[in-house]
Amino acid sequence: MKQELAFLLFICTVTLGGCAIEPWVKPYERANLADPIMSFNRDPVSASYIHHVYDSREGARGAGIATGGGCGCN
């Protein structure tokens, strides 16, 4: 029973927590973020190539700086 209560409390906390997060940048305020010059990966073929150049000539690898998952601005 304690397990059930704990799980329910977890679900409620996550759900209510989600409700409490009010996006502080509204969709209509994201024009600048949606501008192509703000993209993390504006030219994917060129970016992939320059990463390959560095990976081949340096000891470090991974987590290429110029990557990102998007900006939620579409």
Add this chain to the structure above:
Amino acid sequence: MKFTIWRFFPVLLLLFATLELQAAVLPEERFDLLYHKYDGGGVTIDGPSFLVRKNLGDSVSVGLNHYVDNVTSASIDVEVSGASEYTEERTENSISVDFLRQKTTMSAAYTVSDENDFDANTLSLGISQDMFGDLTTVSMSFAIGDNTVGLNLDGSEDFQEDTKVRSYRLGVSQVLTKNMVMAFTFETITDDGYLNNPYRSVRYCNDPACTGFSFQQEVYPETRTSTAMALRVNYFLQQRAAIYAGIRVFEDTWDIDATTYEVGYTLPYQDEWIFEASFRFHDQTKAEFYSDLFPSVNAQNYLARDKELSTFTSTTLGFGASYEFGRSWSQIERGSLNLQMDWIDFDYDDFRDLTASGPVGGEPLYSFDATVTRLFASIWF
């Protein structure tokens, strides 16, 4: 009463329903045709690459990429080994699929790379989720690679070794203000198998006084695990311009520590032009089993004299120009012509130039410059 998660299925449905506020989007439909060239340190590599990305319906995007390296090399490693200039070709083909479901994008990609002494096959799977009013995107990916290493020398036709590579990546991008967005990436990569370069050798002293030197083949460990973390921030300036700054820290089980810094500035001019300038600085320490000159033959279990594993810095200045066209064309959404050039300066702290004269172990330190060019056209449709 037995605890079972299925009793809470309606609650879970409600939870995921609250996350469904607005759909994410598929990658842009585009075609890119690129010519690339690397020229430096006695090595010239050039060739074409193209990318096609097309949507199939509202929820599936398919991408195809073809890439070619034409290599002509008379690098310092080739010169020191006594070999003559060689040429070879590497081709790489990949297919990727993105599947969009509400705010979740699932991705899969398969890449095949072929050259006369190295074959690589890589499968990657990923998932990303927009959340918190689309201010946050969390992504995870996993890649598994199987490589086959060969040796393109007379009498070595039977040489074949394998390497397995695993990559685990976590990314978070976050909108901070209406003008600023950041991305954090964590990636760990493990290698298992034959990690040597079969063509490379180390040098060692012939006698205790080191009056001369000889060469023996490199010996690398058969495992390597590396961890890299990167943070980048993009900021939108007034009058439509943007700056970015990024840092990556790296370490691995071979004792290499590296830090890489990047800054850049993007400036549109009128409606058609975009100009870019960037600066990158990379600083790394050597692998623990690296040495420019070992005291004797078989001086230790593992031996390397690969300059990529030495202590060095690289400094890059980059410039780019992009011209956009076709906004008013009916056949396409828009297109762009682009030229990007980078000048890279490599300065080695403990890798010596054996093509120059000097006492054993006292030859001048090696350094070289490279020019990297990308000329490409992009069309969005």
